[in-house]
Amino acid sequence: MRNAEGDGGSGSFAEVERYIEVTRQRLPGYPHERVKLARLVTHVQKRQSDLSNAVLKRHGLNYVKYTALMMMYGTPGRTLTPSTLSEGTGEKPANITRICDELLQQGLIERHPSAEDRRRVDLHLTREGERLIEKLQPELWQVWDEIYGCFNAAELRQLTRLLRKPLARLDASG
Amino acid sequence: MRNAEGDGGSGSFAEVERYIEVTRQRLPGYPHERVKLARLVTHVQKRQSDLSNAVLKRHGLNYVKYTALMMMYGTPGRTLTPSTLSEGTGEKPANITRICDELLQQGLIERHPSAEDRRRVDLHLTREGERLIEKLQPELWQVWDEIYGCFNAAELRQLTRLLRKPLARLDASG
DNA sequence: CGGATATATTTCATTTATGAATTATTCAGA
DNA sequence: TCTGAATAATTCATAAATGAAATATATCCG
Numbered sequence: 441m442r443n444a445e446g447d448g449g450s451g452s453f454a455e456v457e458r459y460i461e462v463t464r465q466r467l468p469g470y471p472h473e474r475v476k477l478a479r480l481v482t483h484v485q486k487r488q489s490d491l492s493n494a495v496l497k498r499h500g501l502n503y504v505k506y507t508a509l510m511m512m513y514g515t516p517g518r519t520l521t522p523s524t525l526s527e528g529t530g531e532k533p534a535n536i537t538r539i540c541d542e543l544l545q546q547g548l549i550e551r552h553p554s555a556e557d558r559r560r561v562d563l564h565l566t567r568e569g570e571r572l573i574e575k576l577q578p579e580l581w582q583v584w585d586e587i588y589g590c591f592n593a594a595e596l597r598q599l600t601r602l603l604r605k606p607l608a609r610l611d612a613s614g
Numbered sequence: 615m616r617n618a619e620g621d622g623g624s625g626s627f628a629e630v631e632r633y634i635e636v637t638r639q640r641l642p643g644y645p646h647e648r649v650k651l652a653r654l655v656t657h658v659q660k661r662q663s664d665l666s667n668a669v670l671k672r673h674g675l676n677y678v679k680y681t682a683l684m685m686m687y688g689t690p691g692r693t694l695t696p697s698t699l700s701e702g703t704g705e706k707p708a709n710i711t712r713i714c715d716e717l718l719q720q721g722l723i724e725r726h727p728s729a730e731d732r733r734r735v736d737l738h739l740t741r742e743g744e745r746l747i748e749k750l751q752p753e754l755w756q757v758w759d760e761i762y763g764c765f766n767a768a769e770l771r772q773l774t775r776l777l778r779k780p781l782a783r784l785d786a787s788g
Numbered sequence: 789c790g791g792a793t794a795t796a797t798t799t800c801a802t803t804t805a806t807g808a809a810t811t812a813t814t815c816a817g818a
Numbered sequence: 819t820c821t822g823a824a825t826a827a828t829t830c831a832t833a834a835a836t837g838a839a840a841t842a843t844a845t846c847c848g
Contacts, residue, residue, distance in 0.1 A: 452701040452702065452781075453778060453781045453782075455698065455701065455702055456685075456702050458688075459684070459685050459687075459688030459689055459702070460688060461688075462688040462689065462690065463684065463687055463688035466687070466688070467748070467751060469755070470751070470755075471755055471758050471759070473767070473770045473771070473774065474758040474759070474761075474762040474765075474770065475758060476774055477762055477765075477770060477773055477774055477777070478662055478758060478761075478762070479681075480773075480774060480777040480778065480781070481655060481658050481659050481662065481777065482659055482662075482663075482681075482703075482704060483704050483781055484655050484777055484780055484781065485655050485656055485659035486704035487704075487780070487781065488652055488655065488656075489656075502833095502834085504834085504835090507653075507656075510633070510637065511630075511633050513633075513637055513640070514632075514633030514634060514635075514636040514637035514640070515633055515636065516636065521796080521797090522796075522797060522798090523795085523796060523797080524629065527626040527629065528626065528629055528630050528633070529656075530656060530657050530660035530661075531835075531836095532835070532836055532837080533796080533797065533798080534797090534798075534799080534800090534835075534836060534837075534838095535834075535835050535836070536797090537797070537798055537799085538834080538835080539834095554796095557795090557796080557843075557844070558796095558842080558843055558844085559795065559796040559797070559842065559843045559844065560795095560796060560797080560843090561796080561797065561798095574641070577641060577644070581643070581644075581645055584645050584648040584649060584652060585645070585648070587648075587652075587780045588648040588651055588652070588780060590779045590780055591648075591651075591776070591779065591780075593647070595776055596647045596648065596651060597647070598772065598776065599651055599654075599773070599776055599777075600647065600650055600651055600654060602765070602769055602772065602773055603651070603654040603655065603658055603773075604627060604654065605764045605765065606658055606661070606761045606762060606764055606765075607626075607627050607654070607657055607658060607661065608627075608764075676803095676804085678804085678805090695826080695827090696826075696827060696828090697825085697826060697827080705805075705806095706805070706806055706807080707826080707827065707828080708805075708806060708807075708808095708827090708828075708829080708830095709804075709805050709806070710827090711827065711828055711829085712804080712805080713804095728826095731813075731814070731825095731826080732812080732813060732814085732826095733812060733813045733814065733825065733826040733827070734813090734825095734826060734827080735826080735827065735828095
């Protein structure tokens, strides 16, 4: 009743693997393992943002806004700048501005011109922002459990170690 | 190997790891490994879609449109339906409709009512679509190499095996 | 010092993606 | 057979994200 694809067997990704396999046979040299990995990453990412958005929506947030708040929460002084936020979330600066406008509207952050560098803006998590974050945690931990609960400690370490590699590589090469 | 792999180093993800660590100290029970993994997945996904979009843009495509075309290319008969596309790409049906409108405009696919089930629509890759795909491959393989070239065969297998797990799990639980 | 260049943020137009409602068809069961 | 539920696709209003240009400040170096 609740799953859209019950009969297909082991889930929608099986289908994806099938068409990658056909393509591999059509295109000599097709890097099917890398492609499959890329598709997996996309799917997992979609799932995690869909699931967490479902939770966050009830509290007037979405995944990006929440991540922004969490970055402030995890910063000494609970203050950082839009560019740090942009790097940390992967969102483009223009989007960060919009996100912060909204968080400001909601009273979850404050915006102040930076003292040291007047091009900069300091974004500071308000007490209300902190409270919201703390209230939210249990629901989100449940989401992470739902998605990543299938991994034991060793697998988590393994995955983390591996997925860091392509980021380091790209950082270096632009 | 040419990557600057130090984990205390320059990459933007080091910053992310730092704030996760602080948060971990503030919030007892914070599932920092799972959170870190989630953030990694987001970052890697962003990078791969950014990089491939840069290539695809030159050919009037984007990552989703391209994936849609590839799914058709890898399907016997080069024909499938919007719902298959939606599952395979992770995009919502409304977006698939829009995507297909555009691909149609570009002459890369055709749309026909399905014979067996008249609710359905058959999406068929045109000869021109095929040609575009084949022309594009070398450039894209370069992108996948740029991102995933850091992995050897064993690591690719490992990652693929691991990342399949959360998808299977979510498929089952809705 | 002062001009060129780089960095930080924002604005605005546009592209891309989603939710909710709608239409059409199929299917399951009384 | 008929009726209600499920499925497939689309439309439309709206949200979310981006690129490119604009603004303001900082830094580099003659």
